[in-house]
Amino acid sequence: MSVLAVAEQRDGVFRKVTYEALSEGKRLADGMGSDLVALVLGSNIENAAGELGKYGAERILVAEHEALAEYLTDQYTKVAAEAIAAENPEVVILGASTQGKDLSARLSARLGAPLAMECVAVRVENGNVVATRPMYGGKVIAEVALNGKPQMVAIRPNAMSIVETQGAGNVEKLAVDPGESVLQFVEKKLETGKVELTEADIVVSGGRGMGGSDYAVVEKLAELLGGAVGASRSAVDEGWRPHSDQVGQTGKVVSPNLYIACGISGAIQHLAGMSSSKVIVAINKDAEAPIFSKADYGIVGDLFEIVPVLTEEIAKVKG
Amino acid sequence: MEILVLLKQVPDTESIIMIGDDGRSIKTADLKWVINPYDEFAVEEALRIREAQGGKVTIVSVGTDKAVEAIRTALAMGADEGVLINDPAIAGIDGLATARILAAAVKQIPYDLIIAGMRAVDDDNFQVGSAVAELLEIPSVSMVIKEELDDGKIRCHRTIEGGIEVVEASLPALFTTQRGLNEPRYASLPGIMKAKKKPLETKTLVDIGLDASVAEQTTVNIVAMQPPPERKGGRIIEGETAQEKAAELARLLHEEAKVL
Numbered sequence: 001m002s003v004l005a006v007a008e009q010r011d012g013v014f015r016k017v018t019y020e021a022l023s024e025g026k027r028l029a030d031g032m033g034s035d036l037v038a039l040v041l042g043s044n045i046e047n048a049a050g051e052l053g054k055y056g057a058e059r060i061l062v063a064e065h066e067a068l069a070e071y072l073t074d075q076y077t078k079v080a081a082e083a084i085a086a087e088n089p090e091v092v093i094l095g096a097s098t099q100g101k102d103l104s105a106r107l108s109a110r111l112g113a114p115l116a117m118e119c120v121a122v123r124v125e126n127g128n129v130v131a132t133r134p135m136y137g138g139k140v141i142a143e144v145a146l147n148g149k150p151q152m153v154a155i156r157p158n159a160m161s162i163v164e165t166q167g168a169g170n171v172e173k174l175a176v177d178p179g180e181s182v183l184q185f186v187e188k189k190l191e192t193g194k195v196e197l198t199e200a201d202i203v204v205s206g207g208r209g210m211g212g213s214d215y216a217v218v219e220k221l222a223e224l225l226g227g228a229v230g231a232s233r234s235a236v237d238e239g240w241r242p243h244s245d246q247v248g249q250t251g252k253v254v255s256p257n258l259y260i261a262c263g264i265s266g267a268i269q270h271l272a273g274m275s276s277s278k279v280i281v282a283i284n285k286d287a288e289a290p291i292f293s294k295a296d297y298g299i300v301g302d303l304f305e306i307v308p309v310l311t312e313e314i315a316k317v318k319g
Numbered sequence: 320m321e322i323l324v325l326l327k328q329v330p331d332t333e334s335i336i337m338i339g340d341d342g343r344s345i346k347t348a349d350l351k352w353v354i355n356p357y358d359e360f361a362v363e364e365a366l367r368i369r370e371a372q373g374g375k376v377t378i379v380s381v382g383t384d385k386a387v388e389a390i391r392t393a394l395a396m397g398a399d400e401g402v403l404i405n406d407p408a409i410a411g412i413d414g415l416a417t418a419r420i421l422a423a424a425v426k427q428i429p430y431d432l433i434i435a436g437m438r439a440v441d442d443d444n445f446q447v448g449s450a451v452a453e454l455l456e457i458p459s460v461s462m463v464i465k466e467e468l469d470d471g472k473i474r475c476h477r478t479i480e481g482g483i484e485v486v487e488a489s490l491p492a493l494f495t496t497q498r499g500l501n502e503p504r505y506a507s508l509p510g511i512m513k514a515k516k517k518p519l520e521t522k523t524l525v526d527i528g529l530d531a532s533v534a535e536q537t538t539v540n541i542v543a544m545q546p547p548p549e550r551k552g553g554r555i556i557e558g559e560t561a562q563e564k565a566a567e568l569a570r571l572l573h574e575e576a577k578v579l
Contacts (some may be wrong), residue, residue: 015480022320072486073449074458096445099480102461105449114538115414118446130542134444139336140345143543182458183488186474190482199480203579220359225579236498243464244478249332249440250356250497258578269332274551279567279576287555296553296576297568305561313562315568317579 001034004089004150006080007052008099009042016162016199017095019055020287021155024122025093025162028234030247032090032123036167038127039059040074049301055162060171061087066179069187071099075178078108083174084111089150091129093122096154097198104154111222114146118253120159137249137272147195157199159276184291195228199244202227202258205247206235207270209284209303213240216305218262219303224311224318230254230274232264248273256264260305283307307309320468322375323367323428325421325435325448326358326396328382328389343541354389357436358494363503365434366397368468375399377428381420387519389540395506396515401519402428408524408531413539414442418450423527425455426443430491432473436496448495457490462497512561 005025006016022038029036038057040049052060063079078102082188084092087219092107094100096118108115116122116131120141123130127152133140146152197203205224206229208213213252215229231241233248247254249269259277266282267287274280276293282295283303292298299306330350337346347413356460365376373481376398404424412420425433435448439537445461452459463540464483474487478497488494497568506514524530556571557570558564573579 012461024369035349057550073461073486077453098462098477099447102449102459105461106447106459107454109418109450109453112415115444115446116539118443133443135438135441135544136330136548137332137346137443138547140338141540141545141547142343145540146538147540153412183486185459186485186487188479188482189482196480207484243497246498253578258572258576261426267333268335272332275547279572279578280550293552294550295515296550298553298555299564299568300432300555301561309561309563310568313565314572314579315405317569317573 001032001033001088002037002087003029003034003091003093004037004039004084006092006094006156007038007040008095008097009040009048012042012045012048014048014051015095015097017097017155017157017243019162020157020160022052022055022057023092023159026163026165028091028122028124029091035059037087037089039063039080041079043070044174049171053167054164056165056167058168058170059172060117060169061174062171062174064223065175065176065259066180067181071187072181072183072185073102073106074183075181076103077110079178081110081178082105084150092150092152094154096156098166100154104152108152113150113152114148114154116146117154118156118169119153120156122153132269134253134276137238138253138276139270142317156255195226197228197230197247197252197254200228200256203230203247203254203256204260204262205232205264206262207232207264208234210235210240215241217304221260221307221311224315232270235268261291262307264291265289268301320368320372320432321430322368322374322376323394323425323430323433324358324361324365324434325451326362326378326380326389326393327355327379327439328352329439329441330380331353332356338546341418343544345544345571350386352385354392355436355439355494357438359503360435360500361436361519362393362396362398362465363501364496367501372468377402379421379424379578380404381417390482391514392506394519395510395515397510399534400517403519403521404519404527407526408534412534413537414444414446415450416533416537418447419533420524420527420529421447421451422454423529425451425525429554432490434492435493435495437497446543447550448493452493456492459493460486460488463494463501464497466494543544
């Protein structure tokens with residue numbers, strides 16, 4: 001019996017959600033009286049893989065092949081499916097990142113396995129996973145029961161805590177046959193230094209109240225906080241911000257420790273996408289804006305006056 | 320180019336969602352229903368490809384009688400034909416069972432390219448499109464914000480954390496849409512008139528070579544639904560000046576909320 005956590009790395013560096021998946025997997029394994037096994041796919045990753053023992057992995061299965069240097073859906077699906085079939089775990093847990101979503105969807109179909117996506121809590125009842133997951137963009141919190149083997153759980157980034165528990169961490173290299181890919185990797189373009197919205201601890205968002213594409217005040221505050229910049233749908237529709245910045249039911253769902261909404265009135269679809277944030281701050285000229293009914297702290301005022309001084313005051317507090 | 324669009328009808332995202340008396344479904348009576356926004360991107364992209372290359376756009380949906388409206392809307396936007404899989408057995412099925420039904424339906428239709436939304440904004444499964452491709456044993460690329468077709472190949476720009484990745488696949492292939500791919504057109508009045516005469520076929524599970532057992536293979540069951548924890552409006556910070564308010568907020572975030 002085991003819980004298998006699929007680790008995700010990019011260019012040899014594990015993503016934060018990997019540690020979250022391992023920590024949660026360890027907790028589940030303990031509850032089931034079984035072991036946590038980690039599975040790592042990639043190229044030149046054997047050295048990095050040992051680190052996963054810190055998060056409770058008894059065994060670390062390393063599927064190393066130069067063809068796995070970049071994520072390609074079909075080869076990753078094949079290698080992961082074969083490793084999972086050989087290991088035959090009760091539960092497979094992984095992060096619901098863009099890669100984790102893509103991989104788990106195809107894996108679920110290949111393995112005929114039940115899959116709960118974007119879980120925010122997981123427990124095991126009578127050997128079956130019961131996962132808590134938002135639906136309707138966060139307007140509903142559902143509990144879903146999985147039946148079958150393995151039961152697959154993709155966890156939402158930032159929703160679960162990282163716990164260090166030393167496991168044996170024995171590294172085992174797998175015999176890997178990624179096969180020929182029908183996909184061709186062309187290139188990867190990353191914006192260096194950009195904090196990903198769904199992974200950020202702090203998000204500062206601007207809405208219609210920004211009045212244009214100049215987000216300098218919001219960007220400065222986000223930069224000071226080491227956070228990400230978000231936007232409401234209307235700001236994106238106006239072309240002020242890229243689509244990848246959109247927070248809401250039809251954009252990204254975020255659950256940072258701190259969400260600061262600047263000039264956002266709080267449309268239902270926006271609130272759905274950020275109301276699971278731990279602390280919400282709203283800054284808006286309109287005292288009647290619905291956003292204030294969800295905010296822990298609110299300031300009624302012009303964001304262009306408030307945000308720059310708030311940035312100064314926060315800088316003082318942070319020392 | 321034969322293009323299929325996998326489409327789902329969902330409650331409008333501006334809807335307030337209420338939980339039903341059984342505690343594990345939603346109240347549907349007063350909802351406004353629309354094409355899943357990500358599927359709307361799929362319809363638009365299919366139409367643009369057909370306009371550039373010729374061919375046919377067929378909408379394939381799993382749903383109840385009501386879903387006819389969503390398919391008609393897609394036909395009014397310009398799609399050519401629709402197929403609705405409507406069967407009493409399909410109530411409450413999970414994402415994988417939906418994918419099995421769609422895959423069976425798709426096998427009866429010629430296709431070069433399948434486009435689906437990356438997720439439906441009701442179940443938020445992010446699963447069905449890629450699972451259909453897996454069952455059809457064709458390549459899939461998810462979360463695509465730009466595509467270029469050339470000589471039997473499709474080059475897809477997909478969003479990843481902090482950037483994009485460019486991947487190429489040979490046709491036939493499936494890709495799922497990400498916000499930013501395009502701006503869907505509205506159905507024109509002549510489009511709406513024409514849509515009424517376009518072919519829309521309803522099929523049962525038996526018609527696509529399946530039976531009710533596909534629904535019984537559902538292994539993800541909703542056991543409870545709750546509204547999200549109620550957030551109460553908190554404190555409005557008072558002060559004479561922006562400076563005073565900002566200083567008080569910074570203090571509260573640091574000392575009370577402990578998030579700084």
